[in-house]
Amino acid sequence: MSDLDYPSDLRYTTDHEWVREGDDDGVVRVGITSFAQDALGDVVYVSLPAVGDTVAAGDACGEVESTKSVSDIYAPLGGEVTAVNEALDGTPELVNSDPYGEGWMFELRLSNSSDLDGLLDSGGYVASLG
Numbered sequence: 341m342s343d344l345d346y347p348s349d350l351r352y353t354t355d356h357e358w359v360r361e362g363d364d365d366g367v368v369r370v371g372i373t374s375f376a377q378d379a380l381g382d383v384v385y386v387s388l389p390a391v392g393d394t395v396a397a398g399d400a401c402g403e404v405e406s407t408k409s410v411s412d413i414y415a416p417l418g419g420e421v422t423a424v425n426e427a428l429d430g431t432p433e434l435v436n437s438d439p440y441g442e443g444w445m446f447e448l449r450l451s452n453s454s455d456l457d458g459l460l461d462s463g464g465y466v467a468s469l470g
Contacts, residue, residue, distance in 0.1 A: 344374040347440055351456055352465035355414045359459060366453045370416055371444040372435065375469060380406040383435040386428040388446050393421045417455045419448040
């Protein structure tokens with residue numbers, strides 16, 4: 341299909357977000373997939389939710405602006421935003437160069453950690469791309 345990378349330890353949404361479970365129970369890290377950053381092109385600005393914001397699954401909670409377009413970032417699960425990646429303020433291109441590492445977007449304390457079970461694994465996500 342493509343040479344883009346989809347780590348098997350992550351969960352995915354059909355909106356092209358990834359979710360990584362952290363060491364802290366119930367807190368997950370969220371970012372956009374390599375498919376999404378590739379489709380967007382060069383990222384020039386990222387708008388993230390504020391720490392303390394409560395989001396519901398599917399809510400638009402930020403934006404990624406690229407040289408081609410502006411796209412919403414959707415909350416993959418419901419919860420409270422506990423951290424945002426402030427490095428993206430000065431270096432939004434991290435979303436392109438390291439979407440699963442330094443280009444992460446925000447962290448959520450999940451309202452219900454069993455909601456993770458409803459997300460796609462890497463195989464399911466790749467299949468959803470067609």
